[in-house]
Amino acid sequence: MPRYATGRYTNNPAAIRALFNGGQVHRDVYVDREIYDLEMKHLWSNTWIFVGHDSQVPNKGDYFTTQIGNQPVIMVRHTDGEVHVLYNRCPHKGTKIAIDREGNTGKFFRCPYHAWSFKTDGCLLAIPLKKGYDGTALEGSKNAKGMTPVGAVHVYRGFVFARLAEHGISFDDYFGGSLSTIDNMVDRSPAGRLEVAGPPLRYINNCNWKMLVENQTDSCHPMVAHESSAGTAVRLYEEMGNPEPRPPAMEIIAPFMSPYEFMEGMGIRTWPNGHGHTGVNMSIHSDYSAIPGYFDAMTKAYGEERAKAILDENRHNTVYFPSIMTKGPIQQVRNFIPLGPDKTLIESWIYRLVGAPDMLLARTAMYSRMINASTSMVAHDDTEMYERAQEGLTTNGLEWVDLNRLYTGPESYDEERVENGTTERQMRNQIDAWVKFMTVSMEAPVEAAE
Amino acid sequence: MPRYATGRYTNNPAAIRALFNGGQVHRDVYVDREIYDLEMKHLWSNTWIFVGHDSQVPNKGDYFTTQIGNQPVIMVRHTDGEVHVLYNRCPHKGTKIAIDREGNTGKFFRCPYHAWSFKTDGCLLAIPLKKGYDGTALEGSKNAKGMTPVGAVHVYRGFVFARLAEHGISFDDYFGGSLSTIDNMVDRSPAGRLEVAGPPLRYINNCNWKMLVENQTDSCHPMVAHESSAGTAVRLYEEMGNPEPRPPAMEIIAPFMSPYEFMEGMGIRTWPNGHGHTGVNMSIHSDYSAIPGYFDAMTKAYGEERAKAILDENRHNTVYFPSIMTKGPIQQVRNFIPLGPDKTLIESWIYRLVGAPDMLLARTAMYSRMINASTSMVAHDDTEMYERAQEGLTTNGLEWVDLNRLYTGPESYDEERVENGTTERQMRNQIDAWVKFMTVSMEAPVEAAE
Amino acid sequence: MPRYATGRYTNNPAAIRALFNGGQVHRDVYVDREIYDLEMKHLWSNTWIFVGHDSQVPNKGDYFTTQIGNQPVIMVRHTDGEVHVLYNRCPHKGTKIAIDREGNTGKFFRCPYHAWSFKTDGCLLAIPLKKGYDGTALEGSKNAKGMTPVGAVHVYRGFVFARLAEHGISFDDYFGGSLSTIDNMVDRSPAGRLEVAGPPLRYINNCNWKMLVENQTDSCHPMVAHESSAGTAVRLYEEMGNPEPRPPAMEIIAPFMSPYEFMEGMGIRTWPNGHGHTGVNMSIHSDYSAIPGYFDAMTKAYGEERAKAILDENRHNTVYFPSIMTKGPIQQVRNFIPLGPDKTLIESWIYRLVGAPDMLLARTAMYSRMINASTSMVAHDDTEMYERAQEGLTTNGLEWVDLNRLYTGPESYDEERVENGTTERQMRNQIDAWVKFMTVSMEAPVEAAE
């Protein structure tokens, strides 16, 4: 692919659509610089993106800095108790208001350059020597409003999502039934509440963000790519004569060796707009050992039947396209932050089930470091594949990526579907949504403006 | 902004003009790659850029290598005693003739690759096996002339400036009255001469060069951005019980805490073509302690009245747009060398006042390391702002930078003006000149040629 | 030059041709990003590029990973004993099949991500859960064929070359008489066979690949650029009183100080399509001391007359445009791998003359480390020139590189010619071929397709 933009895709929805033929995707989707820039401008502006969890900002004035796509933003708890998401940019000369990962700013933000100050909802509060602006064009300009809020914010059971675009699809229409995974994760707290536990694991993969997102529901890779870690664990454990109690690694890592039959039976569910999950019927999380006292707490909170129902749900990975993957049995969110066509930052957060025994959080913490860190053997397996693919896709012998597994004809992604756990339907579902939200705003007047 | 050029600005003066509306500047001016490349091609070619000081090359054959915009050049003292500025490029295959920061090349330059040699005015001197070029097209080609000199060179009281473009505004028309600051700086030498003192402090800021240039006359930031250094110094000194003699830091750093009233009264003067200075009536340099023997030396040289007049001038920062900032009371030049839209190299030079006591040079040296180095606390304060702004400007919530302070209506920058010390008029003056010299050559035939 | 593409050259053969006027070359050929990308797409696809030596993959399943231009490929010995060259890219999701520099893959390649497997000629062998693709569009797609082979492969006396483009000039037509150098190098083995000896020296030069290729026949630079190493060696040896036996350095490095007369008499031969060599009549390799037992072995193998003929050939550097330089007397290949317009990876291989005394290999190994390594003094001399030129060419004072030496009028490069050893004809020959293979495919329908 050319390393410079030929303007082949800008304002060209037809060219974008031509990148997906139903079963195969053109490699430009993963490697092209112009496509990446258009993703930032369209896809990541028109969709609902994960920002953080409201327990990261429990008190008024608490803030957290992150980015939505390539846009630096601040998530802050306003004096009215609401969570706001503001562009991290001073309306005077553009200075980032805060770059600490988190902190408390009190009743207002104060720009460190010339001390313009803003309420925690972004509204301009004060300017030193304000009289210097009397009768100037600042008054009435957008800059005078203060720090610009993003297009829309929605907090769902503690999880904060935002849409950069001022107008677009609503939160409920966008996520629809997929929210059931978040429900299940939160319901697993006897108090019906999660709390963030510590900072996220942060790691860099030198690949396109979609390679990570597609991998989340890729049920045909674990027994192959993870043989080095999971397979070796199983062998080692046997060589030791299967001692009890099993080392935790056997509970967390060994299931990655589950056979194809298991993966097929596990099932995959897809929802409209690119969302979906693996582990409909059971998952590699199904056999986790019971934690003393937990079921009692759940029963006390929900009654036995409901408690059972909540805990019987064993979803594996749920993708909230495009930005995160989350789980039910493990209270984790993996946040995919694009840094370039071939560079992605992953932040892996874990949460405490309020009212549940510490051991559940300990297991989540263990899962997270065993599977997600820069130092995780399982992550080494995956990263190796992503980065090899990013380089492999630059070859010109073949220009298409294949997603045909169990694709026997035209599919509608507007309906929720459950299929064989080895289908690549969820990957197709993502690309279908990708095309939709890349093109929906492509000819809107806002374009002309720029 | 797009990371690739959409060709929105190339040969499009109207689009360039649209980036400045009088009170606000579009962020593309600071972050866009195409704009940056056009700056190198137009603005930095059409204007007079600081190259160095002739005391860096006192003897025939002495040379100094630097760059004008993104163009590597050599400043050299020719055998006739004149200072020449040549592109650092061999006409044979392009080899840089010298990359030592400075040296003496004797009577001629010799290319290290195939030994073509050139007089110190660039003229081709000799080629080994010259007969190999008899009857070839080298003869008569521009390459046969030797090392190409830049468009024009002017030495003003020791300071060497150059214009890359062959034709364009003259030195005097370009700088006009602004030269009075250089005059004052040099007049402060009883001998009326400066001498460079040591190598420059060199530091990298990850921001656009204009953020540094604008900051030079930004009188509303010190008491805010430098509170951490200047404010702490004041507090610390008080805690110590204001001991005498004051630590030098109190003379150099503490004044950065001067109140708004002081800044307002200080005044700002602007000259046409983007030049201007702070400290018309007084400045943070006003209260520097007297240096024993200096006034006597000045009086001996100039007579008491004139000496007083020279020393009563206490200008703070003078911007010679676009490339440098200099001072009177402190013999320093801060040279802004653009390395990219978001990367700037700053070289901070200091000079000795020939005939004056060493203590003045010592103070200038102290000022330079306390305020300018990579290791300077005051510089840490500023750099943090520039780099935060560079990142903040990539947000799409607001596309304009505000320069409206004390801008109450259309201004003419063609006249010299003195205003309230807190106005942003000088920043507007710079952007006005920026538009002028970005567009003046935009439709010239030379364009078509490329 | 603009750092972004203005689309000045894409699909514009006239603009490409305008970059060479017979005696001078426009600097865009060396520094422009768009030109570089077009080189990868056209020049490096339409020409025959060095891949490796078949002794690197002696056994079935042996493979070696490298790149052709910017395309990652695998050279592998297939089960039928033939050497194949495949794009290093899995047809499923693009994963590189192998990134070990070399290894043995047995009877088939297996992708590490989902275990698709391929015969060593690239043909798809198996897919786990194959039934998942029944009736899908994978069948019949190019992906179903397996790993894509490059356009064409040719093994000449052990040296493996490939052409990425499916159609184009044949191997014989492309190299023609230039193959005589490879013949001589291989004939120097009594067994008529070479064997690779160890891994290559790998070094990075921050310059365009053509600066290295042009330097290979640049006979006017050694006595100048290498004076620091060769000249110092000669002086040092004299100071020591010319002791015998001579230090090896005197045999290897000292000849770089040979005078212009020697270089002129040495002669240069050019062949069509950009190939050529220095050292027609004699070379800096001529005076290498005889190795005991070698001539006997040669005579036994070839008869005395033929043996003499082979060893009397003392060619210096032969360029097989665009990718390698090789020698006869020294069994070495220098492989130029472009990494960007201003970055080149050089891999320097050495080979054993099968049946010849070890001392010849020892001398080749010595030559290689003394002349080619990142740690070689001689290489330091050259690299300094290339990298200075890369930067010097960005200056706008002169836009053309001069290749006029002994160019007295229109030349035909379609005929083999021998000329004065100091001519730059071979460099012109290369640029002539560059234009030819840059433009030959420029308007082919394949363009439209992309």
Added chain:
Amino acid sequence: MSVSRDQIIDFIYNEARILDEARYADWIALWLDTGHYWMPLDFKQTDPHLVTSFLYEDFFMLRLRVERLNGARTFSQKPKSRCLHVLNRPSIDEADDEAGRYKVVTAMHYLETRLDDQLLLGVTATHDLAVVDGALRIANKRVDLVNCDAAFPNIQLLP
């Protein structure tokens, strides 16, 4: 059951060398099987359980890790990574000769390379050493990254 100051310092240098030379069996042999290798995520982290970490490896995980490094299908180690430690002089912060327990703190710069990539990490290692049968063993090892809150690419070997 005490050991000399030099023996302790030598032990620390020796462990680093064993890792640099990829002598993993020897390395495992340095450990007590009750030990943990802890690389905290949070600055000055105190709890290895309820806040996650880069590493908190029990003896099984450590064995798994070194086993994996040499596995035939460990694709992320084809080709292999290599590392080189350069240690500041170790400091024996606590010494209980009675109990034969020692706490040693060592700042080091850790270089890990693979193919053309190279990663430099600044780390501080804290070793809990125990004398068992007269020989020093690693009871626990904590490794703090100076920039623990930064984002990292793969770190495949062990500082």
Added chain:
Amino acid sequence: MSVSRDQIIDFIYNEARILDEARYADWIALWLDTGHYWMPLDFKQTDPHLVTSFLYEDFFMLRLRVERLNGARTFSQKPKSRCLHVLNRPSIDEADDEAGRYKVVTAMHYLETRLDDQLLLGVTATHDLAVVDGALRIANKRVDLVNCDAAFPNIQLLP
């Protein structure tokens, strides 16, 4: 009033550790209030006054510097930088046991990090140590950057 070779070496290692652990009050306490911390700009610079430097800090400046690092409005340290020194073995070049003055030269690699940025500097530190009331103190410290003529980004902490 002399001290042992080991005490001197320990002092140098200890100072580096104090800086790495950001124990600035302790660090200031190591200094004689007449001392200067000098980081020359020029290669082999001899004059700290008439040629400028990266640093030529008197006691007031050093105190100001460490005060500032913890200031509530020190924006360039929100978030904070961290550093890690790895020292070559210090060399005691001059020892005057009479006067209790020692000159110690130490090559080191200095790593400074903030957020996702990391800077590696090669420096040579020259300590003038003085024994005062039986304790070693820093009379003067000179730090030479191996590439003093290079351009640097912010260096906010102290090698």
Added chain:
Amino acid sequence: MSVSRDQIIDFIYNEARILDEARYADWIALWLDTGHYWMPLDFKQTDPHLVTSFLYEDFFMLRLRVERLNGARTFSQKPKSRCLHVLNRPSIDEADDEAGRYKVVTAMHYLETRLDDQLLLGVTATHDLAVVDGALRIANKRVDLVNCDAAFPNIQLLP
């Protein structure tokens, strides 16, 4: 004709410092004129002759190298490079006091800079030292790059 452990260690540190200070005449004087400076190309390379290397320099080449570094027309050293070694504590792997031969292994991080460029290399040096006339000399020196198979820019000075 034996020497103390400390003398050997001091010798290694001293050689690195001599290189850092570009005292090349002193450095040459450390060598026996029969010695070779070997920097292998291949990982764990055993043969310096039939496989090429980065360096396999006899005494003449070493003298040529240091001569060249100061040459008036050594353009690649105008301006000059500088380097700084930081050594792990050297380990005396073999000591034959009878013969006065010692084998010392030292891991180190080597920084080489020129203008605004900086290169960091991880290397392991193996010194063969010999006692001649009571003084230690370098009989041979081997330097292994941790990433010997990587591609490098110019390395102009000596680790």
